[in-house]
Amino acid sequence: MSEIAAKAALKPARRRLLASRLVPYLLLQALIVIVTILGLRLLQPSDPEDYAVTDFSAREDGLTRPVTLPHFTSSRHSLADPPFYAGTFTFRSGDAASGWSVYLPRFSNAVEVAVNGVVVLDSRRDANANRPDRNTPQIAVIPASLLREGANEITVRLFVWGPLKGFLDTVYVGPDAALRPAYETRTLLFVTLPVVFSAWQAILGVILAIMWLMRRREPVYGVLAAAMVLGVVQAFAPPPVPPATVSRLAAVLLASAPIESALVVAFGVLFFGWRWPRYGTLLFVPGIVVFVVGLIGGPPLPRILFLVLGIPTVGLCLFLMACVTAIAVVRRQDAASFTIGCAVTIVLVCWVHDMLTVLELVNNDRIFVSRLSYSAMLVAIGAGLTWRFARALNQVDSFAGQLVTRVREAEERLKASFAREEERARAAALANERTRLMRDLHDGLGGQLVSIVALSERGHEGTAITDAARAALKDLRLVIDSMDDIGGDLMLALGSWRERATAQLRPHDIALDWRVATPQGLPLHPELRPWHVIQIVRILDEAVTNAVKHAQARRIAVTIDTFDAGQGAYGVISVTDDGSGFAPAGNGEAAGAGQTARGLRNMKGRAARCGAVLDLTSDNSGTRVRLKLPRRFPDSDLAAG
Amino acid sequence: MTEQGETGEAITILLVEDDAPTCWRLQDALAKAGYEVRSAGTLSEARQALAAGAPRVLLTDLRLPDGHGVELIREMRQRFPDTEIMVISALGDEESVISAITVGATGYLLKDAFPTDIATTVRDLVAGHSPISASIARFIVRRTQGAAQSSAEPPPGPALNTARLTPREIDILWGIAKGFSYAEIASHLGLSKQTVPGHIKNIYRKLEVHTRSEAVFEAVQQGLIKL
Numbered sequence: 001m002s003e004i005a006a007k008a009a010l011k012p013a014r015r016r017l018l019a020s021r022l023v024p025y026l027l028l029q030a031l032i033v034i035v036t037i038l039g040l041r042l043l044q045p046s047d048p049e050d051y052a053v054t055d056f057s058a059r060e061d062g063l064t065r066p067v068t069l070p071h072f073t074s075s076r077h078s079l080a081d082p083p084f085y086a087g088t089f090t091f092r093s094g095d096a097a098s099g100w101s102v103y104l105p106r107f108s109n110a111v112e113v114a115v116n117g118v119v120v121l122d123s124r125r126d127a128n129a130n131r132p133d134r135n136t137p138q139i140a141v142i143p144a145s146l147l148r149e150g151a152n153e154i155t156v157r158l159f160v161w162g163p164l165k166g167f168l169d170t171v172y173v174g175p176d177a178a179l180r181p182a183y184e185t186r187t188l189l190f191v192t193l194p195v196v197f198s199a200w201q202a203i204l205g206v207i208l209a210i211m212w213l214m215r216r217r218e219p220v221y222g223v224l225a226a227a228m229v230l231g232v233v234q235a236f237a238p239p240p241v242p243p244a245t246v247s248r249l250a251a252v253l254l255a256s257a258p259i260e261s262a263l264v265v266a267f268g269v270l271f272f273g274w275r276w277p278r279y280g281t282l283l284f285v286p287g288i289v290v291f292v293v294g295l296i297g298g299p300p301l302p303r304i305l306f307l308v309l310g311i312p313t314v315g316l317c318l319f320l321m322a323c324v325t326a327i328a329v330v331r332r333q334d335a336a337s338f339t340i341g342c343a344v345t346i347v348l349v350c351w352v353h354d355m356l357t358v359l360e361l362v363n364n365d366r367i368f369v370s371r372l373s374y375s376a377m378l379v380a381i382g383a384g385l386t387w388r389f390a391r392a393l394n395q396v397d398s399f400a401g402q403l404v405t406r407v408r409e410a411e412e413r414l415k416a417s418f419a420r421e422e423e424r425a426r427a428a429a430l431a432n433e434r435t436r437l438m439r440d441l442h443d444g445l446g447g448q449l450v451s452i453v454a455l456s457e458r459g460h461e462g463t464a465i466t467d468a469a470r471a472a473l474k475d476l477r478l479v480i481d482s483m484d485d486i487g488g489d490l491m492l493a494l495g496s497w498r499e500r501a502t503a504q505l506r507p508h509d510i511a512l513d514w515r516v517a518t519p520q521g522l523p524l525h526p527e528l529r530p531w532h533v534i535q536i537v538r539i540l541d542e543a544v545t546n547a548v549k550h551a552q553a554r555r556i557a558v559t560i561d562t563f564d565a566g567q568g569a570y571g572v573i574s575v576t577d578d579g580s581g582f583a584p585a586g587n588g589e590a591a592g593a594g595q596t597a598r599g600l601r602n603m604k605g606r607a608a609r610c611g612a613v614l615d616l617t618s619d620n621s622g623t624r625v626r627l628k629l630p631r632r633f634p635d636s637d638l639a640a641g
Numbered sequence: 642m643t644e645q646g647e648t649g650e651a652i653t654i655l656l657v658e659d660d661a662p663t664c665w666r667l668q669d670a671l672a673k674a675g676y677e678v679r680s681a682g683t684l685s686e687a688r689q690a691l692a693a694g695a696p697r698v699l700l701t702d703l704r705l706p707d708g709h710g711v712e713l714i715r716e717m718r719q720r721f722p723d724t725e726i727m728v729i730s731a732l733g734d735e736e737s738v739i740s741a742i743t744v745g746a747t748g749y750l751l752k753d754a755f756p757t758d759i760a761t762t763v764r765d766l767v768a769g770h771s772p773i774s775a776s777i778a779r780f781i782v783r784r785t786q787g788a789a790q791s792s793a794e795p796p797p798g799p800a801l802n803t804a805r806l807t808p809r810e811i812d813i814l815w816g817i818a819k820g821f822s823y824a825e826i827a828s829h830l831g832l833s834k835q836t837v838p839g840h841i842k843n844i845y846r847k848l849e850v851h852t853r854s855e856a857v858f859e860a861v862q863q864g865l866i867k868l
Contacts, residue, residue, distance in 0.1 A: 451662045454662035454663050
């Protein structure tokens with residue numbers, strides 16, 4: 001007990017899930033059973049009871065006794081001396097406007113009807129009419145010449161071939177117009193509809209066979225195609241009705257139902273994605289036994305075997321199929337398993353109904369509905385397959401879509417990596433070029449300029465030459481420095497500039513205040529190029545030089561700040577001095593004004609070329625140059641265009 | 642005024658520079674500051690001068706008529722480890738400075754520096770303060786990044802092994818590269834201002850590859866070579 005309890009506790013969630021899914025499904029199936037039973041009751045075709053002829057005298061095996069139709073005879077295997085029914089009906093010529101007919105809604109297996117001794121109907125000529133699994137009605141017009149006013153004699157010879165008992169339903173004799181509608185209804189239900197369904201089955205079989213041929217990996221289609229083909233052959237094969245001479249093969253094909261149902265079970269198992277168990281092959285054994293024995297023994301052996309072996313197998317298969325679908329419903333909860341499950345339940349109910357009819361436990365005029373309901377299952381299977389096919393197409397679509405997206409992403413990544421690689425190669429080429437240039441300049445021009453500085457200093461008269469040579473050296477360093485890959489960090493260039501400016505200002509005894517407002521300095525600009533750096537550094541150089549040469553400043557302050565108004569950060573570099581300033585309006589001394597105006601224009605031009613904005617304010621207390629850097633540096637020279 | 646070392650004697654400087662005007666200029670500036678300066682125009686002259694005794698400071702150009710300054714620096718480091726070595730450079734570019742650092746130099750001097758700056762730089766060097774420029778610092782830190790990225794092709798410029806630098810030292814180099822003063826760097830990193838020059842000298846020392854065998858040992862330590 002405790003073990004069971006422990007096991008139960010081990011998987012309570014799974015159990016709960018099972019209960020929550022299985023119970024509603026079983027309730028639904030119970031509902032379907034009820035609806036099916038009610039449906040079968042309601043769909044019972046009604047016959048024109050006014051014209052029923054029920055009182056006959058039956059002669060069977062030499063015994064004559066009065067019977068009331070419908071009537072069962074004993075089972076027999078010989079066509080000789082068939083049960084003979086004789087009865088009378090009353091003909092009134094006043095009703096003969098449309099002629100009279102005799103109508104037999106249900107009989108098994110074949111009838112020969114005679115009126116006043118003349119045969120008007122022999123169903124043995126219509127092979128399909130005699131199949132016990134179909135409920136084929138028969139109607140025949142009675143030639144007017146045969147009819148006599150008043151009582152007429154009608155005789156029916158019922159041919160029976162076992163193992164089922166013979167059966168003769170009520171016989172109707174009356175005006176054709178009154179009997180015909182009932183006959184038409186039965187024909188529609190029990191003749192036309194099965195043909196339609198068989199055609200449907202044939203088409204489905206062809207489609208499935210093609211699918212299987214194209215997709216050998218999925219035996220599910222092949223299995224179902226085989227089941228369909230068997231069903232079609234069974235439906236259209238000529239029934240082995242004695243005395244017709246038929247091949248034994250056709251005879252045993254009629255016993256194909258167990259194989260067909262086993263195939264359907266195999267389909268169900270494969271369709272729901274399980275492996276077909278090895279012992280599952282046993283399910284085919286009864287059908288094959290019927291088949292083989294029938295081939296060897298010949299009629300009526302296959303029919304007997306079919307009854308005792310085949311029909312229970314069909315029932316077993318239906319039950320297994322119901323179980324398989326129930327498990328599938330619990331596990332998958334999808335439309336396909338639900339639909340097929342419901343269809344299987346309907347077929348199962350119909351099979352039970354037919355069994356009860358055969359065993360005469362239920363009196364319902366021996367109407368067999370299994371075959372008909374089998375088509376209900378076909379509809380469900382067709383719907384299930386279509387659903388699955390559509391879903392597969394959708395999956396393919398979405399997969400294709402995903403693939404396209406992935407390919408696009410990969411392309412983008414590749415492009416980006418290619419651009420990065422190009423950028424890296426460019427940077428490497430630039431660095432190599434810079435190294436070469438630097439070595440050349442260092443060994444040549446640089447040393448010579450230093451020599452010039454040294455020589456002119458020694459002569460005590462060449463201050464201008466010294467300054468020019470120093471300026472040339474400074475510019476050379478700037479050019480080399482700006483060629484270095486600083487990774488978009490302008491602070492690195494400004495760091496070098498600070499050193500050079502400090503060195504430049506030291507002899508003049510001018511202090512350089514350096515203030516970086518934010519800890520990280522200026523924002524990074526990946527698009528920053530050497531020529532941007534040169535322009536910015538030259539503007540700063542110009543500002544410092546002006547402060548030294550023209551304004552006699554004692555202090556120069558450089559402030560580096562970053563602003564972010566929400567649309568991206570931008571930097572501002574300010575150079576402020578405490579010199580005497582100059583008048584931008586031009587009312588100062590003429591020469592100085594002209595020079596500063598030119599210098600100012602120059603600085604503004606440089607700023608504009610790299611997308612920056614330059615502001616200059618100057619008064620007696622000093623000059624302030626404010627360089628507002630762009631959020632993004634331009635790719636091409638803005639002033640060149 | 643005479644610059645004196647701890648022993649009270651004048652600080653001796655060996656100046657190796659082949660360009661005569663530049664040599665005179667530097668010599669003037671240093672002599673005026675009170676240093677005892679000997680000059681040499683070639684590698685062999687420099688070696689002769691060394692025979693007389695080791696100078697306190699060696700200032701050398703790299704490109705010399707009869708050889709390369711790097712050879713002289715390496716020799717000095719081996720024979721006279723106490724001598725402070727500076728490289729004289731026209732442009733102060735990392736190509737020349739870094740190659741000198743890797744053989745044992747601990748600073749550089751611009752050839753066109755103003756006389757006062759020349760004297761100050763030498764004095765600082767003797768006091769244990771190695772000068773470093775923003776562009777040299779930039780070169781070193783970018784090389785540390787390059788080592789981290791481990792790109793397939795070696796970056797241009799002289800070979801440099803930055804693996805021994807500590808994160809703190811790299812932070813200091815970043816500060817210098819971005820133009821921050823020692824005081825600013827010290828306050829950002831929570832250091833005392835006086836310790837920053839010591840860190841820089843350490844950085845130079847760590848970048849130096851002392852001998853061939855040491856270089857091999859270093860390479861093994863860092864997993865560059867498998868024995």
